[in-house]
Amino acid sequence: MNTPSPPRLPVSLAANPRLSSWLKISADGYVAVSPGKVEIGQGIITALAQIAADELDVDISRVRMQRASTASSPNEGVTSGSLSIQQSGRALRHVCAEVRRIFLAKASDRLGTKIDMLDIQDGTIKGPGNVTTSYWELAEEISLDRDASGDTTAKPVARRSLVGRSVERIDIPGKVFAQPRFIQDCAPPGTLHGRVLRPEISGAKLGELKQDSAYAVAGIVAIVRDGGFAGVICETEHAADAALKALHGGATWVGGEPLPVESDLASFLKSQPADLTVIDTRGGAAYPAISRTIRRQFSRPYIAHASIAPSCALARWDGGRIHVWTHSQAIYLQRIDLARVLGLPVEDITVEHMEGAGCYGHNGADDVALDAVLLARATQGRAVRVQWSRADEMTHAPFGAAMLVEIAADLDARGEVVGWRHSIWGNGHTSRPDGLEPPKLLAATELKEAFPRLAAGNQRQPSGGADRNSVPLYDFPSWQVEFHRLLAMPIRTSALRSLGGQCNVFAIESIIDEIACEHSEDPAAFRLRHLRDGRARAVIEAATKRATWKSERQPGIGHGLGFARYKNTGAYCAVVAEVEAIGEVRVKKLTLAADVGEAINPDGVRNQLEGGAIQATSWALKEQVRFDRQRITSTGWSSYPIIRFSEIPDIDIVLIPRPDQEPLGAGEAALGPVTAAIGNAVFDALGVRIRDLPITRERLVDLLENAS
Amino acid sequence: MPQIRFRLNGTETAVDADPERSLLDILRSELGLTGPHFGCGAGECGTCNVIVGNRAVNSCDMPLWSAEGKDITTLEGLGSAERPHPLQRAFIAEQAMQCGYCISGILMSAAALLRQNPSPSADEVKAALDRNLCRCGSHNRIVRAVLRAAREMSAG
Numbered sequence: 001m002n003t004p005s006p007p008r009l010p011v012s013l014a015a016n017p018r019l020s021s022w023l024k025i026s027a028d029g030y031v032a033v034s035p036g037k038v039e040i041g042q043g044i045i046t047a048l049a050q051i052a053a054d055e056l057d058v059d060i061s062r063v064r065m066q067r068a069s070t071a072s073s074p075n076e077g078v079t080s081g082s083l084s085i086q087q088s089g090r091a092l093r094h095v096c097a098e099v100r101r102i103f104l105a106k107a108s109d110r111l112g113t114k115i116d117m118l119d120i121q122d123g124t125i126k127g128p129g130n131v132t133t134s135y136w137e138l139a140e141e142i143s144l145d146r147d148a149s150g151d152t153t154a155k156p157v158a159r160r161s162l163v164g165r166s167v168e169r170i171d172i173p174g175k176v177f178a179q180p181r182f183i184q185d186c187a188p189p190g191t192l193h194g195r196v197l198r199p200e201i202s203g204a205k206l207g208e209l210k211q212d213s214a215y216a217v218a219g220i221v222a223i224v225r226d227g228g229f230a231g232v233i234c235e236t237e238h239a240a241d242a243a244l245k246a247l248h249g250g251a252t253w254v255g256g257e258p259l260p261v262e263s264d265l266a267s268f269l270k271s272q273p274a275d276l277t278v279i280d281t282r283g284g285a286a287y288p289a290i291s292r293t294i295r296r297q298f299s300r301p302y303i304a305h306a307s308i309a310p311s312c313a314l315a316r317w318d319g320g321r322i323h324v325w326t327h328s329q330a331i332y333l334q335r336i337d338l339a340r341v342l343g344l345p346v347e348d349i350t351v352e353h354m355e356g357a358g359c360y361g362h363n364g365a366d367d368v369a370l371d372a373v374l375l376a377r378a379t380q381g382r383a384v385r386v387q388w389s390r391a392d393e394m395t396h397a398p399f400g401a402a403m404l405v406e407i408a409a410d411l412d413a414r415g416e417v418v419g420w421r422h423s424i425w426g427n428g429h430t431s432r433p434d435g436l437e438p439p440k441l442l443a444a445t446e447l448k449e450a451f452p453r454l455a456a457g458n459q460r461q462p463s464g465g466a467d468r469n470s471v472p473l474y475d476f477p478s479w480q481v482e483f484h485r486l487l488a489m490p491i492r493t494s495a496l497r498s499l500g501g502q503c504n505v506f507a508i509e510s511i512i513d514e515i516a517c518e519h520s521e522d523p524a525a526f527r528l529r530h531l532r533d534g535r536a537r538a539v540i541e542a543a544t545k546r547a548t549w550k551s552e553r554q555p556g557i558g559h560g561l562g563f564a565r566y567k568n569t570g571a572y573c574a575v576v577a578e579v580e581a582i583g584e585v586r587v588k589k590l591t592l593a594a595d596v597g598e599a600i601n602p603d604g605v606r607n608q609l610e611g612g613a614i615q616a617t618s619w620a621l622k623e624q625v626r627f628d629r630q631r632i633t634s635t636g637w638s639s640y641p642i643i644r645f646s647e648i649p650d651i652d653i654v655l656i657p658r659p660d661q662e663p664l665g666a667g668e669a670a671l672g673p674v675t676a677a678i679g680n681a682v683f684d685a686l687g688v689r690i691r692d693l694p695i696t697r698e699r700l701v702d703l704l705e706n707a708s
Numbered sequence: 709m710p711q712i713r714f715r716l717n718g719t720e721t722a723v724d725a726d727p728e729r730s731l732l733d734i735l736r737s738e739l740g741l742t743g744p745h746f747g748c749g750a751g752e753c754g755t756c757n758v759i760v761g762n763r764a765v766n767s768c769d770m771p772l773w774s775a776e777g778k779d780i781t782t783l784e785g786l787g788s789a790e791r792p793h794p795l796q797r798a799f800i801a802e803q804a805m806q807c808g809y810c811i812s813g814i815l816m817s818a819a820a821l822l823r824q825n826p827s828p829s830a831d832e833v834k835a836a837l838d839r840n841l842c843r844c845g846s847h848n849r850i851v852r853a854v855l856r857a858a859r860e861m862s863a864g
Binding site for chain 1: 741
């Protein structure tokens with residue numbers, strides 16, 4: 001007899017099989033759900049509550065979502081990559097299905113009724129003849145301290161009633177009624193306030209530090225210095241700001257690392273020592289029929305996460321134990337880095353998540369947690385809250401990497417693509433805490449016993465980092481894709497929403513548009529002709545239909561199309577942009593069609609797509625980190641402008657229903673396609689191809705002057 | 709230190725503090741309010757907005773002394789879960805946020821707009837909110853929510 005192979009558990013559940021780590025059912029009539037993924041404004045908590053309530057057959061008001069903590073939550077790695085529904089959602093659905101079955105089995109014993117005769121309504125378990133019990137009644141008799149078996153099947157789609165509905169987000173009422181839930185609003189009585197001294201000159205080290213005037217500030221508790229790390233601790237925020245200012249006045253900075261020439265990033269990116277990786281190849285032998293090759297170079301600048309809230313954390317030492325409150329996207333990985341820096345076992349550290357503002361990737365959240373821990377060591381027993389300044393947030397948090405992309409497309413005599421080479425130059429897009437040496441936290445590089453700062457690494461395919469979305473989705477007969485990862489990192493880079501996907505899709509979709517237009521083929525038709533995936537075709541067809549693609553021309557107005565399947569494995573998104581280009585570019589309307597598989601909360605999906613589309617518009621038209629050879633000069637909102645209400649396009653979204661398909665994250669799907677669609681619409685309006693982001697008035701004027 | 713008096717969310721309030729400190733700092737650290745948020749400290753993002761008199765202003769670069777005798781409303785004074793302001797109801801109905809950190813300032817700007825212009829057009833709403841930044845891209849929902857609240861208020 002063959003032993004049946006153990007059933008395959010969803011990835012998050014396989015890593016955390018204990019049912020009680022995900023779910024607790026209380027005799028008081030509620031269900032506590034503990035996901036390892038965290039709320040970052042994407043509505044994940046509500047979507048997960050919907051999945052749990054649906055699978056358990058309880059009203060959603062009975063579901064209490066617990067904040068993630070290393071003391072109690074499953075370890076789900078990082079909340080990133082639009083994977084929360086795929087990972088946490090699948091695991092939770094599985095857990096709830098299994099818990100439901102465990103309770104049904106117990107109820108069956110209790111009531112003397114066969115399981116398949118039982119029904120559950122809002123936690124009440126009913127059998128024939130009106131016999132009832134409930135989750136709540138059975139809760140204390142059932143231990144969920146057991147591992148998931150994996151042999152339970154979740155409900156069929158048709159029997160799900162909450163999933164697929166636009167349930168209102170459970171975190172929103174608190175946010176409109178000023179009930180504090182942000183970490184920035186958390187300062188329990190007795191909390192002290194810390195500020196950390198950071199250089200304005202990039203890479204400069206702290207030298208002499210005169211502390212007298214900072215110590216003279218009323219309310220100062222301590223000044224901490226450890227090598228190049230220094231900070232103040234005060235009774236109030238006001239005092240902490242004053243003491244930090246005084247400390248700045250007493251600081252001498254030594255050295256620094258020169259920054260690239262901002263106006264010639266392409267030369268910088270191409271001239272650095274780099275690791276070359278061939279990402280993907282297809283075909284091979286050169287096609288003899290190449291009639292000409294179109295080579296184009298595209299670029300994007302460094303982009304800031306630019307969270308509306310500066311990063312913030314609280315930490316408290318009690319003897320050898322440390323408690324940290326953080327808005328990190330990865331509490332367990334942060335804990336490993338903290339332990340490494342402090343030389344303590346991870347068990348001595350509890351890291352607990354609290355919501356911060358939207359981060360869109362790896363911002364200062366993890367760094368500020370170490371800042372708080374280092375300061376709080378000096379105030380044993382009293383929590384220290386550290387909040388960065390706006391300038392710190394804009395200059396010391398990691399940036400989305402600048403990129404240079406070159407595409408060479410070989411065309412045959414009929415203009416068909418027969419060869420394709422896509423080359424990327426830039427820093428890697430990953431320097432998050434990852435559990436590996438050295439720790440990735442900013443202050444770790446400043447301490448007396450400093451850890452080195454490595455050049456950012458890169459996620460491997462299939463998701464990819466800088467190379468995300470660089471492998472063509474079109475069925476060209478041959479291609480080669482390569483990435484030159486820079487080994488120097490004068491400007492610290494890490495994950496920013498969509499990673500390399502934005503620039504790669506911009507490059508691919510721009511050159512596709514160019515090839516189609518040169519041969520007077522409709523760009524939508526060209527794409528459809530090269531796509532076999534029906535779901536890809538469906539979003540292009542839906543977007544162009546909804547936007548009444550290629551309708552009557554109006555002067556100064558252009559339309560452009562952009563398409564991608566995020567990470568080549570995630571959500572599909574096609575976008576038609578309508579721009580007005582008179583003097584400067586104004587995006588008037590974006591029409592999106594998206595296929596995210598099963599949409600757990602359709603309004604949540606739309607919200608994420610809209611947000612991605614607006615952020616992409618902001619990146620495409622306005623955003624670039626400014627710097628001189630010594631320092632980042634984008635220190636605030638006037639030197640790093642982002643899109644404003646008066647500049648926001650209308651957004652129309654077609655969501656293609658796919659309730660029978662695996663759910664795919666929506667938050668990053670729009671970034672590349674929107675950027676590309678805007679660029680192509682600018683060409684449609686003005687007849688010039690803009691290949692360097694952002695699309696500024698100055699760049700357009702240059703292009704138009706050179707074209708005439 | 710001189711005592712600064714003002715009316716805060718309908719209540720007479722007196723503060724003994726350095727009059728050069730920002731109103732935001734006083735509201736948050738001395739008076740325990742968390743509605744107004746710190747965003748930039750330079751009056752550039754609007755997340756700290758409060759209503760002074762009838763106008764939405766940045767509280768982060770408003771010195772405490774300038775609050776003397778003023779009528780100040782923060783998000784805490786706009787409404788409550790039990791007695792929500794139409795704007796609060798509308799922001800829930802339109803799910804008009806993602807992270808929500810900027811929303812308290814935006815609600816205050818919107819409330820000030822509706823006091824001055826009870827039936828704004830979409831463009832007027834956008835103009836009134838143009839000094840409020842939202843990084844998540846919830847702008848269109850926010851505009852819809854303000855228009856919804858205006859309709860509800862004018863319907864009585």
